[in-house]
Amino acid sequence: xxxxxxxxxxxxxxxxxxxxxxxxxxxxxxxxxxxxxxxxxxxxxxxxxxxxxxxxxxxxxxxxxxxxxxxxxxxxxxxxxxxxxxxxxxxxxxxxxxxxxxxxxxxxxxxxxxxxxxxxxxxxxxxxxxxxxxxxxxxxxxxxxxxxxxxxxxxxxxxxxxxxxxxxxxxxxxxxxxxxxxxxxxxxxxxxxxxxxxxxxxxxxxxxxxxxxxxxxxxxxxxxxxxxxxxxxxxxxxxxxxxxxxxxxxxxxxxxxxxxxxxxxxxxxxxxxxxxxxxxxxxxxxxxxxxxxxxxxxxxxxxxxxxxxxxxxxxxxxxxxxxxxxxxxxxxxxxxxxxxxxxxxxxxxxxxxxxxxxxxxxxxxxxxxxxxxxxxxxxxxxxxxxxxxxxxxxxxxxxxxxxxxxxxxxxxxxxxxxxxxxxxxxxxxxxxxxxxxxxxxxxxxxxxxxxxxxxxxxxxxxxxxxxxxxxxxxxxxxxxxxxxxxxxxxxxxxxxxxxxxxxxxxxxxxxxxxxxxxxxxxxxxxxxxxxxxxxxxxxxxxxxxxxxxxxxxxxxxxxxxxxxxxxxxxxxxxxxxxxxxxxxxxxxxxxxxxxxxxxxxxxxxxxxxxxxxxxxxxxxxxxxxxxxxxxxxxxxxxxxxxxxxxxxxxxxxxx
Numbered sequence: 001x002x003x004x005x006x007x008x009x010x011x012x013x014x015x016x017x018x019x020x021x022x023x024x025x026x027x028x029x030x031x032x033x034x035x036x037x038x039x040x041x042x043x044x045x046x047x048x049x050x051x052x053x054x055x056x057x058x059x060x061x062x063x064x065x066x067x068x069x070x071x072x073x074x075x076x077x078x079x080x081x082x083x084x085x086x087x088x089x090x091x092x093x094x095x096x097x098x099x100x101x102x103x104x105x106x107x108x109x110x111x112x113x114x115x116x117x118x119x120x121x122x123x124x125x126x127x128x129x130x131x132x133x134x135x136x137x138x139x140x141x142x143x144x145x146x147x148x149x150x151x152x153x154x155x156x157x158x159x160x161x162x163x164x165x166x167x168x169x170x171x172x173x174x175x176x177x178x179x180x181x182x183x184x185x186x187x188x189x190x191x192x193x194x195x196x197x198x199x200x201x202x203x204x205x206x207x208x209x210x211x212x213x214x215x216x217x218x219x220x221x222x223x224x225x226x227x228x229x230x231x232x233x234x235x236x237x238x239x240x241x242x243x244x245x246x247x248x249x250x251x252x253x254x255x256x257x258x259x260x261x262x263x264x265x266x267x268x269x270x271x272x273x274x275x276x277x278x279x280x281x282x283x284x285x286x287x288x289x290x291x292x293x294x295x296x297x298x299x300x301x302x303x304x305x306x307x308x309x310x311x312x313x314x315x316x317x318x319x320x321x322x323x324x325x326x327x328x329x330x331x332x333x334x335x336x337x338x339x340x341x342x343x344x345x346x347x348x349x350x351x352x353x354x355x356x357x358x359x360x361x362x363x364x365x366x367x368x369x370x371x372x373x374x375x376x377x378x379x380x381x382x383x384x385x386x387x388x389x390x391x392x393x394x395x396x397x398x399x400x401x402x403x404x405x406x407x408x409x410x411x412x413x414x415x416x417x418x419x420x421x422x423x424x425x426x427x428x429x430x431x432x433x434x435x436x437x438x439x440x441x442x443x444x445x446x447x448x449x450x451x452x453x454x455x456x457x458x459x460x461x462x463x464x465x466x467x468x469x470x471x472x473x474x475x476x477x478x479x480x481x482x483x484x485x486x487x488x489x490x491x492x493x494x495x496x497x498x499x500x501x502x503x504x505x506x507x508x509x510x511x512x513x514x515x516x517x518x519x520x521x522x523x524x525x526x527x528x529x530x531x532x533x534x535x536x537x538x539x540x541x542x543x544x545x546x547x548x549x550x551x552x553x554x555x556x557x558x559x560x561x562x563x564x565x566x567x568x569x570x571x572x573x574x575x576x577x578x579x580x581x582x583x584x585x586x587x588x589x590x591x592x593x594x595x596x597x598x599x600x601x602x603x604x605x606x607x608x609x610x611x612x613x614x615x616x617x618x619x620x621x622x623x624x625x626x627x628x629x630x631x632x633x634x635x636x637x638x639x640x641x642x643x644x645x646x647x648x649x650x651x652x653x654x655x
Contacts, residue, residue: 148183149233154241155181159210161227161246164374164603166367168282170217170250177227177243178210184231196224198242214248220595222602223248249367251596254283254323256333256366256380258297258312263371269299272315280323280366288323300332302415302516304538307337309376309604313383323364325382326389333368334379337604339538341626342377342597343589347634348507348537350585355499355576357532359391365593377593377600384409384519384535386435391533393521396438402449405524408457409434412518412554419444422458426465426472427555429515433457457522464491464529468558479552483561493530496520497559498569500531502576505550505641506634507540513553541633548644563651573645582634590627597623 159178167173179186190212191201204212204225214225225246232238257279260266266273277292293316299305300313312333319327336342342365352360363381367374386395386409396406411418411432419440420433433439439450446454466472467488469481500520504512512518517536522529551560559565601623 151237151239153181155179155229155231160244165248166255166369166374167248167250168255172213172216173248175212175225175246176210179229181231187230189228191226193224198226217250220250220252222599249599251367253596254288254366255281255369257369259371266297266299269305272296272298304337309335309337311335325362328387330383330385332381332383336538341630342593344538344540346589348503348534351503351506352534354579355502357499359533367596376603377596384533395435400438402452405453407524408522410520412515414514414516420454422454424465425462426469468555479557484558486564489564491527491529493528494565494568496531498572501556503534505548506637507537508545508637509537509540511539512550515554518554541630566648567651569645586631
């Protein structure tokens with residue numbers, strides 16, 4: 001009996017040892033696969049960089065879907081088993097490591113690598129299917145072929161083509177895909193998919209390398225590509241997975257490249273990031289293109305700065321012309337996040353030029369590539385600054401005494417966030433002086449001369465309000481005041497205030513009713529307040545108003561009681577209204593930005609549903625519908641303005 005027991009013990013020990021060896025062997029395979037996938041020295045993590053003028057960009061948007069993909073990669077039952085949980089932890093940790101300076105990647109790069117970027121690629125609901133040979137391969141009990149190629153494991157993508165790419169002038173773009181499965185032979189086939197789906201791709205002849213150069217295109221559009229990766233054993237068994245879809249857009253717009261030092265993120269609208277660079281490529285007018293001009297950059301805007309798609313301010317190291325606009329250091333990049341037609345501001349500037357206000361902002365649409373990543377459709381234009389080519393007023397000089405004045409660019413804005421600011425006595429409007437030269441020191445502190453000038457300007461505005469609201473008392477709403485003292489016309493440029501009202505009323509600019517972003521100037525030598533320039537109407541024309549709403553905004557509740565102002569309003573409307581022909585302007589802009597607007601929507605899809613607008617009893621969702629909605633609103637508002645002006649009381653008073 002003892003011999004029998006001893007023999008049984010020996011058999012049990014041999015069985016345990018064999019199992020342990022097999023488990024250790026399998027664990028080694030898992031670790032080797034991880035090492036090959038993550039730490040192979042052949043892997044280049046800089047696959048999103050811009051090279052040879054081609055763009056390989058990534059949206060950099062982290063989504064819940066992407067996050068779930070990361071979980072799927074780490075917990076897929078095809079890769080790891082419950083009994084190997086401790087090895088899973090080691091594998092995950094090893095996957096997140098960087099081995100040297102060449103493999104250190106930013107968060108976006110790591111996310112792209114680990115998640116394989118799209119839920120359609122690695123999630124349980126993946127678009128691809130595993131392709132097996134007709135005959136089952138000879139495998140051991142764990143599914144490992146004699147070659148070491150385990151088709152039960154998931155093909156691991158170590159490089160993905162960038163999601164969002166721009167092709168300036170339609171030129172070729174480099175797309176890169178690389179994948180690994182230990183022990184397997186890997187082959188590649190690139191596809192074009194007209195309907196943006198991996199279910200309907202058309203194989204591209206001879207496109208069988210890791211890198212694919214997209215065809216040069218001459219027709220504006222958005223093109224879609226993906227790469228099918230096949231892992232095969234020496235005996236012919238195989239499986240195939242597909243990369244994420246790479247979108248390539250030829251918009252026919254100039255492409256603006258901005259690079260900050262070391263790719264630092266722009267997180268402040270107060271602090272400038274210095275040492276950045278800007279370039280423009282792809283403009284039809286070759287003189288508009290330039291390389292790497294040094295600039296500083298920061299955020300800008302108020303409510304728009306809080307949105308995901310950010311607006312920016314640029315301050316060039318040296319003044320220069322940009323896209324045909326007069327030279328200056330200061331420029332703005334408007335995101336138009338609130339405006340899915342992208343053209344409300346552009347339309348307001350059209351009306352400003354039509355009504356011949358003194359100066360109208362100019363700009364051009366561009367595709368922005370920020371630190372190597374496509375960032376959407378932007379409007380690059382002139383910042384509102386005092387300059388002979390912009391707001392052309394006297395900005396003073398260093399030799400001025402404290403008793404001398406200069407001209408002022410003034411903004412009425414409830415954000416009230418500038419250094420030089422005050423409120424008036426009657427309307428209590430928030431006034432801010434925008435041209436602070438010779439009024440603040442190098443620490444942005446108000447000088448004695450600056451304070452004296454503020455007080456004199458405040459006194460001038462208080463005097464104006466007393467003329468506009470002559471019987472005002474603390475208990476009386478300004479809307480209920482009697483007609484203004486007509487001597488106000490000695491210190492107001494009536495024509496400019498009439499024309500300014502034409503623009504904001506036709507555009508139904510509700511911001512002016514708060515008021516916000518309303519500019520005017522004060523000519524100190526001639527003691528004249530003049531309205532303009534027009535600015536910031538991206539939320540205008542969002543409703544179809546059946547009445548005039550801005551005839552009581554700003555000073556207009558007093559001005560529309562003035563016979564002189566009414567008479568001039570009628571005269572100027574009769575002069576200009578027949579010239580209004582805004583639809584060709586809209587169609588010109590629509591044609592120019594249509595592809596770019598649709599491409600922007602693929603990146604910033606959320607903002608296209610922000611304003612709850614309705615057209616033909618359905619929610620407006622796409623670019624062309626937003627444009628039609630805008631046209632409809634303006635076409636309805638112009639007759640409203642015409643009727644309002646026609647109903648104003650006739651007067652024989654000459655302005």
